[in-house]
Amino acid sequence: MLNLPSQHRDEAVLVLEDGRLFRGSSYGAVGETVGEAVFSTGMTGYQETLTDPSYHRQVIVMTAPHVGNTGVNIDDDESSRIWAAGYVVRDPAIRPSNWRSSRSLEDELRAQQVVGICQIDTRALTRHLRERGSMRVGLFSGAAAERPTPQLLDLVKNSPQMTGAALAAEVSTDHRYVVAAEGEKRFTVAALDLGIKAMTPLLLARRGIEVHVLPAASTIDDVLAVGDAGPDGVFFSNGPGDPATADAEVALLREVLRRGIPFFGICFGNQLLGRALGFDTYKLKYGHRGINQPVMDRTTGKVEVTAHNHGFAVDAPLDATSQTPFGQAHVSHVCLNDDVVEGLELRRAGRLAAFSVQYHPEAAAGPHDAAYLFDRFSDLMLETSEVSV
Template structure:
């Protein structure tokens, strides 16, 4: 265990502060403070590239109980900018655990804080909205009474609005995830911050996945000979991601089956001509209710997004690529959670059907993608 009793301080951009103890690495870090409501799956949250440049507040009070293993990371590293917990586990206990969570945070240089009243902090973020924050501990923690200088440093950090972050987390070189068993289809996956579980869910269905950098051109996409194109999840403001939008329009022009998840849903929305906007505090967790408007079914789903598509819920919209309908909606706040093209083989959802560590209510969406590719092949 590396947890210490050294003091630490969380400073929000509106001036509110929370005191606690250093957790993970000592030092300083800056990012957008957001809260995640999942009671499990903290390792998948930490390694999700969509959390790049965010200080994640865990609403579940006990974190680290199952330690850290080498099987569940969603990417090659921890991406969160900072980590805020209430009661870290004193001793992890799980048959797959290899080390404690705070040891992993320290090894990867992630600055965290524990002992924080995360209930009060979450209520504050719900009322005031997600905002910039800084965590300070060790030598980075200024002398008592010098919080004004720390606040100034928080205010100097860049906001999430306008941030183009996908190239910072995406692969720089293409790679291939082979199909499990016989290859039935080939998919070109644009890595905007892809999670490791996503190509595995496709591989399970006989899909060979060619993962391409966020900067991939239309020519590079079609050089893979794709039966379908996939737009991944990822961090940042979709309004700043012009290149993926242009590429998506090229895919739609060719009529290739297309599926997008999370950030990919926002990119598709922009490609169709819809706007996007920043949510007050976003959806993050593995317990969000979503209604599939095509079936009437309500699913419990995993979310991680701070932006959303601005599209009408009550009627199909005419776009340069035909009619488009909202296919899914969040039952908590009526935010658009999915788009479906009525005249072309393309759809997207705002949440995560690959859902590590769960739930798996929406796994059928990968089968829907397969059906689109089967239809085009027929």
């Protein structure tokens, strides 16, 4: 195995809330951290994963055994910092080997005080989480790992749970900013930052869309103030936490739908559209995380390989149209692994009015099968503007 000799690392222990322990070595910062243990099946893109705000308060377990071989660079961050609460890998790379690398992954983890653990059986840990479900976990290294196990377990059990957690405001921007359209400006969009990834407004901008990114606490008046005559469309981003806590954001979205403004949401935004339409949400046993999840777009019949990071889902009927106060809603995308709802469409008078997907079509770091959804949003805004003329 390509890892550093154990004498160069402090002892570390991973403690799950059900009492199972994994002993290994420190990785990244030495100390302690707690969060929800989740596993990611992506073999690449660890820098984008770590800097995705949707991982706030989560400890990421990498199922790929060898992590860190391409280091980190200044271009691939999806936000201004690492949001993951902790990091679990089996075999860390000794040194990065990539022309874009500016420093090693472990140096970055240390610099941002992210506690991790390595040299444990991540396959066994992943199987445990699949069988028992995502749960709280603690990583302890150095002096923190020397405390009695019952004491460490108490720390884990007393940490906050993800169910009932309202986290969007903790990761959202605190000020409005604009990402200018590339080339000729076609549309203006108000994007609610619930934990937005940097690639998302860039992909919108490449389609001639001027993106006004707004804080999570924005009101309908803030949204309507975007653009000369209000926004051409509204976008809700991905983000962390339990969608059942997002009452204010759901109320805002209902105001958007009442006004007939074209809407597109991803991930957390999909769950909030579901709630706005009258559906419930629920916590998945262990969620979908990684960049290799198969989803069928029922609109086209095509199967896409998609990037995911969600532990909650919308409870909507797969094969029925639902009447809502805003029009007819139906499930547009479904996960082929477990039939979880992966997308919604709202139609009014037979025309598309709003849509969302549970996964990440910006797909940093890939795959790019779902990039067409940004074009679908552009088409929706164009069709709406033509009808209103």
